[in-house]
Amino acid sequence: MTKVSLARCATYDADELTEIIERCLFQIGFSVERFQGARVVVKPNLLTVAQADKAVITHPEFFRAVVRIVKTHGGTPVLVDSPAIHSLERVIKKTGYAAVIDEERVEVADPTAVRTLHFEGAKRFKHIDISKAYFDADMILGLPKFKTHGITYITGAVKLLFGAVPGMEKSKMHLRLPDHTEFADFLLDLYGAMINAFDPPKPMLHIMDAILALEGEGPGQGGSPRHMNVVLAGQDAIAVDYMANRLAGLDVQQAATVVHGFQRGYGAASPEEIQTAGESMTDLQISNFVPASGSSLFSNIFRWPLNTRTFKNLFVERPVPIPETCSLCYQCQKICPAGAINRAKNGESVPQYDYDKCIRCYCCLEICPEGAIGKKQGRLQWMLGLLER
Numbered sequence: 001m002t003k004v005s006l007a008r009c010a011t012y013d014a015d016e017l018t019e020i021i022e023r024c025l026f027q028i029g030f031s032v033e034r035f036q037g038a039r040v041v042v043k044p045n046l047l048t049v050a051q052a053d054k055a056v057i058t059h060p061e062f063f064r065a066v067v068r069i070v071k072t073h074g075g076t077p078v079l080v081d082s083p084a085i086h087s088l089e090r091v092i093k094k095t096g097y098a099a100v101i102d103e104e105r106v107e108v109a110d111p112t113a114v115r116t117l118h119f120e121g122a123k124r125f126k127h128i129d130i131s132k133a134y135f136d137a138d139m140i141l142g143l144p145k146f147k148t149h150g151i152t153y154i155t156g157a158v159k160l161l162f163g164a165v166p167g168m169e170k171s172k173m174h175l176r177l178p179d180h181t182e183f184a185d186f187l188l189d190l191y192g193a194m195i196n197a198f199d200p201p202k203p204m205l206h207i208m209d210a211i212l213a214l215e216g217e218g219p220g221q222g223g224s225p226r227h228m229n230v231v232l233a234g235q236d237a238i239a240v241d242y243m244a245n246r247l248a249g250l251d252v253q254q255a256a257t258v259v260h261g262f263q264r265g266y267g268a269a270s271p272e273e274i275q276t277a278g279e280s281m282t283d284l285q286i287s288n289f290v291p292a293s294g295s296s297l298f299s300n301i302f303r304w305p306l307n308t309r310t311f312k313n314l315f316v317e318r319p320v321p322i323p324e325t326c327s328l329c330y331q332c333q334k335i336c337p338a339g340a341i342n343r344a345k346n347g348e349s350v351p352q353y354d355y356d357k358c359i360r361c362y363c364c365l366e367i368c369p370e371g372a373i374g375k376k377q378g379r380l381q382w383m384l385g386l387l388e389r
């Protein structure tokens with residue numbers, strides 16, 4: 001039986017959060033005394049430059065509360081992340097993290113230092129390059145933000161670990177894993193490696209910021225912030241993600257990292273093996289949480305297995321830049337792993353997209369700082385929409 005603690009929390013006040021998170025850790029049976037003398041990776045979601053109220057990044061005060069807990073109990077917190085487009089330094093500066101890091105005197109790991117983690121039990125890749133800081137630590141704390149995602153349906157505790165893969169290597173992984181289930185398998189390989197492949201093993205904790213979550217076209221600026229007012233904590237990332245899906249009233253069957261995760265045997269093998277602690281799920285559950293449009297069953301079926309130009313253009317949502325909000329910053333072009341984005345032609349106010357090359361990974365949508373990329377249905381997708389009803 002694995003435990004996930006649930007706590008109502010409608011504030012980002014660091015003092016209140018500290019109390020709530022400590023209580024959550026106690027409820028899952030984790031003794032904070034274990035921080036004594038430990039070097040602790042604290043990994044928030046620092047996807048890109050975004051203000052905390054956009055719900056794209058883990059709130060800086062949430063991060064503050066966790067580093068205070070680690071420090072109070074004798075540990076050394078180390079911030080570890082590697083954003084895809086901007087430097088970590090810039091993201092820290094522009095997201096409110098700089099003040100917290102300064103005031104709490106938190107060490108920041110060098111995002112360019114990389115080491116290979118070997119995991120024989122992996123399904124896709126047995127050797128994965130990750131930030132060296134994970135090797136140097138005694139313990140790993142993931143601070144996921146609960147958000148929707150166009151490919152993985154949700155981004156939570158498992159998907160957060162993708163941030164361990166250095167910078168732009170992340171978007172290249174979409175080319176190497178051109179199917180959403182393959183990509184989910186890789187994420188589970190990475191999680192499996194983190195819990196099984198270090199010698200000695202490193203305890204992991206997942207403390208989720210689902211206070212202000214992100215619904216709709218997440219996980220970037222195209223999504224819409226939505227209050228869930230919950231903090232979740234657990235030692236099993238798959239179980240934490242499962243509970244977050246349930247709290248949001250989402251269709252868990254579409255979250256491949258959860259469904260396939262149960263089959264991996266890393267922790268809980270089914271919902272029946274998850275025990276909740278703290279407040280009741282029924283009291284915290286919300287309704288009408290909106291998933292990302294590209295994550296429907298049919299979109300995923302047609303995204304890659306039938307990845308011909310025709311099928312893709314007929315049946316899968318395509319990313320479409322919006323002239324009214326696009327600032328022509330070309331971050332989308334920089335991140336596109338398929339080379340499908342070109343500069344705007346004379347007088348046009350958005351970059352040119354080549355939909356024959358586009359693999360529908362939605363990295364551009366995720367990274368666009370203006371939330372200026374929408375999705376447009378394929379020409380025959382409305383038919384599938386009817387079938388899905």
Ligand code: SF4
Nearest residue numbers: 326327329330332368
């Ligand atoms: S669509 Fe977004 S990322 Fe691309 S150029 Fe416009 S503002 Fe920049």
Ligand code: SF4
Nearest residue numbers: 336358359361362364
């Ligand atoms: S255009 Fe956008 S969705 Fe298409 S391959 Fe490039 S980054 Fe991915």
